[in-house]
Amino acid sequence: MRKSFYFxxxxxxxxxxxxxxxxxxxxxxxxxxxxxxxxxxxxxxxSSTAIAHAFRTKYAGVxxxxxxxxxxxxxxxxxQEAGAGIKNADVIHTSDAGHFVLFKDKGMLxxxxxxxxxxxxxxxxxxxxxxxxxxxTLSVIAYNPKSVAEKxxxxxxxxxxxxxxxxxxxxxxxGYSGIIMTHVLALVNLYGWEYFRxxxxxxxxxxxxxxxxxxxVASGERPVGANGAEYFYYKTQKQGNPIKIIYPNEGIPxxxxxxxxxxDAPHPNAAKLFSEYIFAKESQQLLADREGLYxxxxxxxxxxxxxxxxxxxxxxxxxxxxxxxxxxxKKRFVEFFGA
Amino acid sequence: MLAAETSGRYWGGLKLKGxxxxxxxxxxxxxxxxxxxxxxLGAIFSTSVRNQAGLTFGxxxxxxxxxxxxxxxxxxxxxxxxxxxxxxxxxxxxxWLVTRxxxxxxxxxxxxxxxxxxxxxxxxxxxxxxxxxxxxGALNKLFRAVTGGDxxxxxxxxxxxxxxxxxxxxxxxxxxxxxxxxxxISSDLEDAAVILGANKLKTAWTITLPLALPxxxxxxxxxxxxxxxxxxAPAILGLPAGIHTITTQIWTLFQYPPRLELAAAFSVxxxxxxxxxxxxxxxxxxxxxxSTVGGRGGQKRVVKLGWGRVPVFILVLAILxxxxxxxxxxxxxxxxxxxxxxxxxxxxxTVENFSYVLFQYSDTQRAxxxxxxxxxLTATTGTLLAMLIAYITNRNILRGARYLSFFALAPxxxxxxxxAVGLFIVYTQPxxxxxxxxxxxxxxxxxxxxxxxxxxxxxxxxxxxxxxxDASRILGANRLVSLKDVTAPLARSGLIAAWCFxxxxxxxxxxxxxxxxxxxxxxxxxxxxDLKEEGQVGAISVLGILLLAVSFLIILAVQRLLGRxxxxxxE
Numbered sequence: 014m015r016k017s018f019y020f021x022x023x024x025x026x027x028x029x030x031x032x033x034x035x036x037x038x039x040x041x042x043x044x045x046x047x048x049x050x051x052x053x054x055x056x057x058x059x060s061s062t063a064i065a066h067a068f069r070t071k072y073a074g075v076x077x078x079x080x081x082x083x084x085x086x087x088x089x090x091x092x093q094e095a096g097a098g099i100k101n102a103d104v105i106h107t108s109d110a111g112h113f114v115l116f117k118d119k120g121m122l123x124x125x126x127x128x129x130x131x132x133x134x135x136x137x138x139x140x141x142x143x144x145x146x147x148x149x150t151l152s153v154i155a156y157n158p159k160s161v162a163e164k165x166x167x168x169x170x171x172x173x174x175x176x177x178x179x180x181x182x183x184x185x186x187x188g189y190s191g192i193i194m195t196h197v198l199a200l201v202n203l204y205g206w207e208y209f210r211x212x213x214x215x216x217x218x219x220x221x222x223x224x225x226x227x228x229x230v231a232s233g234e235r236p237v238g239a240n241g242a243e244y245f246y247y248k249t250q251k252q253g254n255p256i257k258i259i260y261p262n263e264g265i266p267x268x269x270x271x272x273x274x275x276x277d278a279p280h281p282n283a284a285k286l287f288s289e290y291i292f293a294k295e296s297q298q299l300l301a302d303r304e305g306l307y308x309x310x311x312x313x314x315x316x317x318x319x320x321x322x323x324x325x326x327x328x329x330x331x332x333x334x335x336x337x338x339x340x341x342x343k344k345r346f347v348e349f350f351g352a
Numbered sequence: 353m354l355a356a357e358t359s360g361r362y363w364g365g366l367k368l369k370g371x372x373x374x375x376x377x378x379x380x381x382x383x384x385x386x387x388x389x390x391x392x393l394g395a396i397f398s399t400s401v402r403n404q405a406g407l408t409f410g411x412x413x414x415x416x417x418x419x420x421x422x423x424x425x426x427x428x429x430x431x432x433x434x435x436x437x438x439x440x441x442x443x444x445x446x447x448w449l450v451t452r453x454x455x456x457x458x459x460x461x462x463x464x465x466x467x468x469x470x471x472x473x474x475x476x477x478x479x480x481x482x483x484x485x486x487x488x489g490a491l492n493k494l495f496r497a498v499t500g501g502d503x504x505x506x507x508x509x510x511x512x513x514x515x516x517x518x519x520x521x522x523x524x525x526x527x528x529x530x531x532x533x534x535x536x537i538s539s540d541l542e543d544a545a546v547i548l549g550a551n552k553l554k555t556a557w558t559i560t561l562p563l564a565l566p567x568x569x570x571x572x573x574x575x576x577x578x579x580x581x582x583x584x585a586p587a588i589l590g591l592p593a594g595i596h597t598i599t600t601q602i603w604t605l606f607q608y609p610p611r612l613e614l615a616a617a618f619s620v621x622x623x624x625x626x627x628x629x630x631x632x633x634x635x636x637x638x639x640x641x642x643s644t645v646g647g648r649g650g651q652k653r654v655v656k657l658g659w660g661r662v663p664v665f666i667l668v669l670a671i672l673x674x675x676x677x678x679x680x681x682x683x684x685x686x687x688x689x690x691x692x693x694x695x696x697x698x699x700x701x702t703v704e705n706f707s708y709v710l711f712q713y714s715d716t717q718r719a720x721x722x723x724x725x726x727x728x729l730t731a732t733t734g735t736l737l738a739m740l741i742a743y744i745t746n747r748n749i750l751r752g753a754r755y756l757s758f759f760a761l762a763p764x765x766x767x768x769x770x771x772a773v774g775l776f777i778v779y780t781q782p783x784x785x786x787x788x789x790x791x792x793x794x795x796x797x798x799x800x801x802x803x804x805x806x807x808x809x810x811x812x813x814x815x816x817x818x819x820x821x822d823a824s825r826i827l828g829a830n831r832l833v834s835l836k837d838v839t840a841p842l843a844r845s846g847l848i849a850a851w852c853f854x855x856x857x858x859x860x861x862x863x864x865x866x867x868x869x870x871x872x873x874x875x876x877x878x879x880x881x882d883l884k885e886e887g888q889v890g891a892i893s894v895l896g897i898l899l900l901a902v903s904f905l906i907i908l909a910v911q912r913l914l915g916r917x918x919x920x921x922x923e
Contacts, residue, residue: 053871058886062713079714080871082882089608090871097780099788101871160487180486188607189885218509219592225887232693234488254691340609347420351594 040289041072043282049076050283053091054106055084055191055270056148057224057245060304067299068290075283083222084109084191084270085343091275095121100277103284106147108191108223108270111335113144116273123274125285129292129310136329137269137309144273147291148300149307149322151243152196152223152266154259160236169261170200170208173239179215183235184350188343189221192268196223196240197342198335199266199328206345212239213349231256247305247319260320264328269309374832378749381740382756388799389762392774396623399777400616411617421618424601431515431586431597432579438519439575440568442671443526448564449668451534453655456665461672468675469524470903472860472877473517474584475896478884479679480517481588482686484508488693490682509593518585520675522578526571533567539653552655566636573633577626581767583863584877588884598622599769599863606867612777619770626765680900687893705890709898716895718872719879722790723859724902726875730797731855735847737798738805743835746813747821760806763799768863771796776867788870796864801854808853812846813839845914852910856903 044050054061058081065077082090084107094101105116116122122143130138130145137146154173156166167173173182187194200208218235220226226241231254238246243258243265250256272291274284290296297310307315307322315321400411415421449455450462483491486507495505507513537560545555561568583599590597596604598618605615657664686692687705694700709716738760744750745757763771775796779786786792816839824834840847862877869878876899883892 051871058713058883058888065714066712078871081715081886083885085607089606089610092608093610093780094788094870097785097787098782099785099870101788188604219594220887221591221885222887225885228887228889229488231691232485232488234485234693236487252690343607352591352596352600 037289040282040286041075044072044280044286045074047280047283048074049078050280050287051078051080051101051103052106052287053080053087053102053104055082055087055108056106057081057222057242057304059248060244060300060306063303064291064296064299067296068287071290072286075286077287083189084112084194085187085189088112088115091116091121095119100275100279102275103278103280104272104274104287106270106272108150108268109194109335109339110146110191110269110271110330110332111194111337111339112191113139113271113273114332114336117141117143121276123276123278123281123284125274125288127285127288127292129289129294129297132311133292133309134311139271144271145292146269146309147272148270149309150192150223150268150270151260151307151325151327152192152199152240152268153238153243153246154261155226155230155238155241155246155256156259157230157233157236157255158257159255160233163257166257166259167237168259169263170204171263173237174208174211174215176215178237181235182215182217182237182239183226183229183241184212184217184219184239185223185226185241186219186221187346190223191270192223192242192266193240194339194342195268195330195335196266197346198330198338199264201342202330203264203328209346209349217350219350219352227254227256244305244307251305260325262326264326267327267329269329372831374830377740377832378744381737382744382750384737385741385756385759385802388795388802389759391778392771392799393623393766394774395777396616396619396770396774399613400620403613411613412620415614415617415621420596421601424596424598425621427511427590427595428580428597428599431511431518432576434515435519435522435579436572436576438515439523439526439579440530440572442519443523443528443571443575444530444564444568446523446668446671447527447530448534448560449664451531452560453657453664454661455657455668456661461668464672464676465524465527466907467904468521468672469528470856470860470907471521471675471679471900472584472862472896473521473582474588474862474877474881475683475899476521476675476679477517477585477588478880478892478896479682480508480513482682482692482889483678484513491678509589511595514586514589514595516674517589518579518582519575521585522575523675525574525578526568529571529574530564530567533564537563543653569636570633573629573636577629580622580626581769581863583769583866584881587881599767602769602773603866606776612773615773616777619773622767623765623770626767630765683893683896686889687897689890692889692893702890705894709891709894713891715874715879715882716876716891719874719876720898722793722873723875723877726790726793726797727855727858730794730801730858731851733794734798734801734805734854735809735851738802738809738850739835739840739843739847742806742809742813743839746810747818749831757806757810761803763801764803766800768796768800768861769867771800772864772867775864787868788873790873792868793865793873793875796868797854797858797861800861800864801857804853804857805850808846808850809843812843812850816842848910848913852906855906859899859902 052065061079061081065079068077069075087105087107088109091102091105124142126142127145133145139145154167167178185193187197197209217239218229220229223240223242224245226238227245227249229235230238231249246256246258250258272288274281274288278284294310294312297308297313300306300308301313301315305316305319401407401409403410446461446465450458455461483489484506486492486504489508492504492506496502508517541559542555545559550558581599583603586595586597587600587603591600602615602618605611605618685696688702689696689700690702691700741756741760745753775792776787779792786795820838821834824838825831829837860877862881865875865878866881869875876895880892880895
């Protein structure tokens with residue numbers, strides 16, 4: 014109803030905005046004709062489902078098919094399908110920026126600059142306009158306050174090397190998670206591989222997704238998370254679970270997770286519309302409010318109980334370096350941790 | 353017998369002399385079967401000896417020298433050996449108890465063994481992570497509450513834990529084999545021993561055990577092979593502790609950049625090991641020259657357990673609690689909880705997991721649909737094909753028909769993940785790209801379930817005399833019409849059982865599906881594994897319960913229809 018009302022007003026505005034609104038209307042029409050957008054994503058299931066739901070509500074008639082798995086599995090899937098000549102994915106999203114260097118190199122991406130993304134900071138934008146950072150995730154330490162007293166809790170990455178945490182920690186896996194892939198490279202750049210060789214001596218419980226440690230810590234299965242997605246720890250805590258997050262002052266791996274449209278997207282217009290939606294303030298604010306994520310959008314506000322990014326020391330990694338070291342990181346990590 | 357031979361010869365001659373209008377059907381079915389096996393196996397062998405440069409044995413060299421691969425092989429052998437041993441002890445004990453003793457509630461015990469058999473091992477493994485995780489596991493919490501200490505009783509994320517869980521879901525295979533043999537051993541020899549003054553224990557040791565030995569050995573081999581081919585359980589319990597097996601290692605090789613040639617080379621030893629063991633099992637069973645086993649003539653006497661009746665029953669109950677009651681209880685609890693590790697009180701109670709799985713998460717709806725579609729499609733096609741093949745081998749319609757049974761049973765020696773490696777190689781490249789569709793899963797499941805369907809159909813046809821068919825043919829019906837109107841209706845119950853086995857086999861399959869699924873062709877088992885990787889405990893439990901409920905409904909329906917027990921009637 015409201016939409017049609019605004020539509021009546023369009024011809025009254027003779028400004029550049031009306032031109033772009035007319036373009037929007039054309040895009041929406043074309044997207045509706047395609048009917049759906051297929052999204053390969055590594056964003057946590059509840060969060061990606063929420064975004065898809067909000068999009069569907071806003072653009073009735075355009076469905077979002079969410080296929081969620083770990084970043085490295087999304088990569089595997091996309092490459093396998095490319096190898097078999099299957100065109101299925103429209104929009105690709107992982108937390109391993111290196112993947113997008115690879116995709117772009119192989120000419121697998123469509124150049125498309127969503128309007129909302131223009132005001133994002135440089136670290137969120139591919140200079141050639143192929144991919145843009147949808148969200149920023151931190152990899153942090155967390156502990157269960159029921160099992161660990163605050164004064165005993167680890168405060169830094171180095172604290173985790175203390176043998177008193179032997180058998181008490183959980184870690185996610187870089188062979189599955191892009192967040193952890195980035196985390197490992199950031200800490201290797203900080204402390205060298207020696208850090209992980211030492212850490213492995215503490216016999217960590219290995220899970221796959223960077224979201225899984227939150228559940229493991231909350232249930233008390235392992236009282237300390239040696240890494241993991243900050244937003245998922247935060248969300249799990251908000252649901253009433255016993256979780257405390259530590260932001261180590263040595264620096265926190267900052268993971269910027271890009272979104273791109275596949276070059277052979279079977280639903281290119283729906284894909285463009287979905288990209289527009291992802292980078293609009295509305296959905297960026299939703300990610301911050303509902304999912305506890307940080308984003309690159311300068312106007313987004315965050316819950317009062319989350320630290321401000323500018324107050325934290327962040328560790329960034331270079332996407333090219335991530336791409337080059339992908340195989341090596343997986344290999345060495347498995348050497349240290351067994352699987 | 354005579355009629356069969358006459359008929360065989362007659363038709364054997366005719367197929368050269370004249371034209372049987374139904375011949376294309378038989379030849380077609382046979383070709384289809386042979387191709388089902390030949391494509392994936394051929395692909396594995398040819399890929400395993402190749403690299404970019406050309407022919408090479410480098411892949412084998414890499415697989416057999418790299419420490420990571422060698423460790424995986426060692427782990428697999430250790431795990432499977434213990435699983436085989438435990439399975440044969442537990443399965444043998446239970447098999448003997450329900451067939452030869454006055455154990456109370458034997459029917460219920462059988463039903464519970466059936467339930468262990470139906471429970472997908474990956475689901476059991478998942479449930480056991482909630483039961484016996486060292487810190488949050490329900491049983492360990494109970495243990496701490498009782499003892500007041502802060503130790504744990506049992507850590508499921510260890511080799512021992514892995515062996516324990518895999519044995520729980522492998523012993524039904526040994527059970528069904530041993531229970532069948534125990535049914536057949538007559539009590540005459542045992543009686544003779546007793547008359548000659550042996551006590552119960554001595555009789556069991558000197559008479560019953562040696563008679564049952566072939567079945568025990570072959571039960572060991574079956575359980576060993578079953579555990580060898582499992583993927584989900586070792587992935588769920590082993591990987592968190594850094595333990596790889598051959599199957600999880602093969603799966604890892606599919607990660608980007610994929611090393612298909614290594615996966616193929618690594619599949620070959622698994623394939624060979626299985627072949628050797630199945631061959632061994634055949635020889636053990638085939639050589640049993642005991643006139644005492646196999647006849648139904650002898651008397652069977654029930655062994656009175658006496659004062660041991662109650663303790664033994666409690667032991668049986670304890671075993672079945674581990675495979676059925678405890679896992680089902682924790683799945684139910686987790687399905688209805690907000691936080692699974694907390695007590696299930698009103699504050700923690702929720703049906704959100706159900707509404708999430710059934711109505712919100714788009715993957716699950718599609719997966720449920722795919723699973724049942726594939727189940728029905730595979731079971732129907734599989735039963736049909738198995739029926740045709742069994743008919744050909746039984747009535748000796750084509751020259752070389754007996755080799756067909758080799759092809760129909762061959763998938764027994766192909767672990768699911770190995771089959772998937774082969775199918776992946778074949779169907780991700782032209783001329784036929786099936787990858788990305790449900791059809792590649794259909795082919796995998798059809799191939800994998802062929803032995804079950806075939807052996808069911810085969811033993812059914814064996815029991816149906818050819819006279820009726822001959823009568824129908826004399827009256828002018830062709831072979832196909834006779835099969836449809838005369839033989840198949842007589843074989844009805846066997847074919848329904850075959851359908852049921854295939855269906856259940858399909859809906860619980862993970863090890864092949866995990867390599868072959870695409871986003872739009874996900875099945876329930878794959879979604880459960882996906883959710884496991886993200887730690888969505890509630891949703892997994894809901895899906896697991898759904899899977900179990902459907903399996904049990906089908907079994908109950910079929911058992912009612914046939915009026916017999918499915919698990920011990922299994923080949």
